[in-house]
Amino acid sequence: MKERLAGIFKKMFDVDELSEDMKLGSVNKWNSFAHVEMILEIENEFGISISTKDAVELVSVRAILDYLESKRG
């Protein structure tokens, strides 16, 4: 799971190594505009639908991984 997310961060934000501390704004290309595209990309990659409410909160790698973990159930 982390690897697949790392793949998204690599192609979207040129991030070579994914770290759980990464946050929207702290990664160069991860801005609010790119955020929506990233959410759609995660939906695509993991075959899930993320609500608008959750999308607003998924602003760190840790939050995204926790969220994906909870969805795996």
Next chain:
Amino acid sequence: MPGFIVMEAKSYFQTQKEFREWRADNPERKPGVLGISLQSNFTIEPLAAYIRSAAESENISTHFQIGGFNQYAQEFFEEDSPLHQYRPDIVFLIFGLATGASAAKIAGSLKSPVEAFRNRSGATLIISNFIAFDNPFRLEEDSESDQLAKANDDIRKLAAQNRNTYFFDLNALAADFGKRNVVNRKLHYLANIDFGPEFQEFLAKKCMTYARLMVKPAKKVLVLDLDDTLWGGIVGEVGENGISLNNSGPGSEFVSFQREILKLNEKGVLLAINSKNNPDDAMAVLKNHASMLLRPEHFACMKINWNDKAANMREIAAELNLGLDSLVFLDNSPIERGLVRSQTPEALTPELPDDPVDYAPFLRDLDVFEQTAQTEEDRNRAEMYRQNAERESFMRSAETIEDFIKSLEIKIAVAPVNEKTFSRACQLIMKTNQFNLTTRRHPEGAMDSFVRGADSEIFTLHATDIYGDSGITGIAILVYEKDKCRIDTLLLSCRILGRRIEDTFLYALAAVAEKRATKLIGEYIRTEKNMQIKDFYITHGFAPAGASGGAEQFELSLDEKAGGIRPCELHSLVLEGIAL
């Protein structure tokens, strides 16, 4: 290719990323590239990526100017706005989600920006309406819905009142797509992008239908197979009464398909048959079957034989005096489609759906016959081609070609282009191939500039003869450069070729040019289609004068009245609205 080609599924991010990278690499608009301006009341930029993909798949090069969020009124009004500085070929004003009240407000205040735009730009303008998300339970007055419906109606009327301005029924498009799937809530609420990726892709393909018209001529002929295409079954095997063709129940899908074909025919698209059959079997169905909507008189050309279908395609094109690239061929057999596609690749041979119930919706979506401005000539074209066939059979009986032409009693009127003939002139510029000396596809905006310019003029040629009125069938553009008059464009519709009408047209142009110029410059740009007129200027007394900007030039001194331009005694000529 239009919408029937399934595009490779790419994620939204991937599409946008590729577009952003491409845009960064191509900041400048190169000559000959279609300049598209997108204007909106929401974030329209992502749509550009989809329009570019759709254009790329048809080998059309595009470049974009994208208006800011809700900036369209300023863009339209201000003379030096980014939009006007860009000088686009086509502008799309696409409206996003709106309440009835705000739609009414937007539509109500649209008139003056649109009129300002029209005063400042010759570009084609496409204006969308608003998508109505109506509640079906209208137990009470619903003023929101009514306001939105009225706003949409106002926009449609506004477009109709302005030249080169077209209404785009976004509401109908969304209904066709499925309104429930138009919006992606996250894109809408988090990024002000009102439409979801899937609808953007769908919308982009429809935008291409307009954009395509700026660069490619529309298709003119629909060529149809018979067995298992217009009806179910093989008539040669099961007989007229055994085929599947009914007004209701099984077989009615073919009637629906024929109804769509008939609609195209009424819009001026010519129909032809290309079928492997015994003519008697096929004609029995065409003439007598009670459920047939298409009858022999609907077809401008019928090839019902055992020849190979590519050969038939060539004959159909030749008989209708059109290029193969004007033809679209529909056949249920993948083998026949493959043959025609490989032997006559100029013609468009789309994949027909496997299931005949999908034929009618497929044809409705094909969008290759669309024209921006339907002219009187289109509606009469089918009739004119029939007149042509009569003329040709008459030609065979006449003694010499001169006798024949004289016997036609051709009357030619040459006049400056006017409000009534402008759209026809633009159409001929886009679609004439054979007798077109330069084949310059001037967009409507450029045509408009020729009309307004002090040093350029557009002339139309109108021909009538004993068989009927051929309408506006010739266009010339004269450009004055000091003491020279250059013929930028000279074309005649293939419909009137072979009657020496070009001689009289050139004489009329020389007579006009003489008022202001001492030299007439003819130009020829070779294409695959216009080789037969490469010596046109030489045979009319012009002398070779080198090349300029890809065109061979020819010169004729107007002072001496030397050379071959004399009125052709085979026709009578009237110069309308031209003082000599």
